[in-house]
Amino acid sequence: MLRMRRTVAMAAVAALAFSGFVGAQEGPVLIGASIPLTGGVAMFGQHSRWGAELAIAEANAKGGVLGRKLEMDFQDNRCNPAEAVKSVTQMLAEKKYVAIFDGLCSSAALAIMPLVERAGIPFVVANASATSIAERSGVGGNKWTFKVNPTDGSMLDALVTWLDKDGKAGSIAFLGEDTDFGRAGSSGLEAALKKRNRKLATVDFFQKGTADFTPLFTKIKAQKPGLLALYAVDADFQNAIRQWYSMGGGVPLTGRVLVDQVPKEIMDSGFLDGTTSVQPYDPSVDTPGNRAFVEAFKKLHNVPPILVSFESYEATKVLIDAIRRAGSANPAAIRDALATTKLPSMLGTTIEFDEHNLAHNNAIILTIKGGKVLVLGMSKT
């Protein structure tokens, strides 16, 4: 009698455990994302989310992966490394995510890297551009981090090649935000110029959230450099570009100028003609994939995608492809599948990771002429 009771109890426990297991298998495949949803670059976080959600929606419309739906949970990191660590630690403790996505800001992504390495879970970087992320990944480093977008170093090398061709790389002043993003821009530009036996004319950094750039622009105008490399995003970029305009400019801009976010009045005036910028993306890139992406994005959000939306969209597709090819939700299998990625990019290349888990997509060289943004060309990073 006692044995029978024990057998029934064990069968019940086994049935419950099994039903739980089946339930887990039938639930969605979960990806955890840590991006800034509030704070100074929340607009970028919003676009990153929209891009990733579009890729997820498209995958789910085709039946999801592994016979299950895909879902991405978004946690706020405020573009702050401490908040990024907090949000990812919390997600890792829940043990329900198959991969961690983005970070968005370089400082946040760099802070997340040791956590995913300890937990043994893939981390797909979509937007953070610091060269050090790739330097610390893959061979001899963090084997769980995969960087889909190009590094600042490789993009700026492509830009300087372009500028040098036109004899414009001789005297460049640098102005960037005092973050890993801005610092990576300065060191990337410095390295690209050094290869050509040149150096930056001046280097200046500003705190994120700086509203007034007039003292700095007064100084830069007095120094009369040949070009001014600008590394600013979001409200800082808007303030900087408007104040640069009201001070009369006088020095053509270069670097990572967000040409798609310049106020229309300034763009139309032709004031920024002569600007040469490098970006990982531009909505005007004329490929069938990009046209479809821009259309789908606009339909959902009534605004065109920006580079962050594109990078998150394409990086999410890379991750989905890896989960599909891994044939399981096991993080190690997904990591191995990521390492062998061969996925066509909307920019015309094939996304493949090198030994540092870095993909080498095209960089877009843009210029402004007659108040219009023109794609000068694409350069492999």
Added chain:
Amino acid sequence: MDLSFCLQLLLNGIVIGVIYALVAMGLSLIFGVLEIVNFAHGEFYMLGAMLAYFLTMNAGLGYWATILVVTAVAVGLGYVLYEALLGSLQGEGFERSILLTLGLSMVLQNGAVFVFTTTPKMMQTRYSYSNVSLGDLRVPVMRLLALGLGLLAFGALYLILYRTRVGKAMRGVAQNRDAALMVGIDPRAVSRLAVAIGVGLSGLAGAALAPVYAVHPLMGFSFVFKAFAIIIIGGLGNVAGAAIAAVGLGVLESFVGGFFPLVMVDALAFTSMIAILLLRPQGLFGRGVRV
């Protein structure tokens, strides 16, 4: 050293200093009369800028009408703020006022993120892209208008405080609340007015600066901390001291930014504040008497 370079820095510094003063004077007035440090002050500046943006860009209101409407709404908001929240704090702990205004700041900031999203907006007016040039010197028209509004606000506040009975009552309440009550001044009415003027100045600053800086929900945050440093440097609760300290800091920041790395500028307000606290704890213009 190029003279026009220095003059441009001086001009930039005066303009930014008066802009700081617009925000700092209201903060100083509220502290002077109520002894409340209003951590939500920057959010009223942000709301003023947001409202100005929507009145101009969506409702098609002109610049001057927008300035008037925003200031009037901010004054009304100040009354509501006092009646709904700050009035109940009178005589209560200092810590409670800090927690309350800090909480209010978070609610307003995140509420604005929810309603307006974080996308920075640029308010356009007829003069948004116009400049006044004098030789090599250039000043955008919108900055000159903000400068004029700042000076006007300072003049008006000075006249109210020193040339009217209401102003005398405010100074009386600020100096000794109980004594003011004994001579027939209603401290509650005076406090209500002080909060209304303080928040009104903040709203005016937001409306005046909306065409100058990008408008977004986090724009008040950086300004208010600088304003705290300014009112401590000028002497807590001393409105004229705050205005002078603001202009001084603006000019100093401009010259430091012009000759040294810009990152040093952000530390300037706080290192000056620490130095003042060590050398002259009552502030540069503090005489132990507020407002």
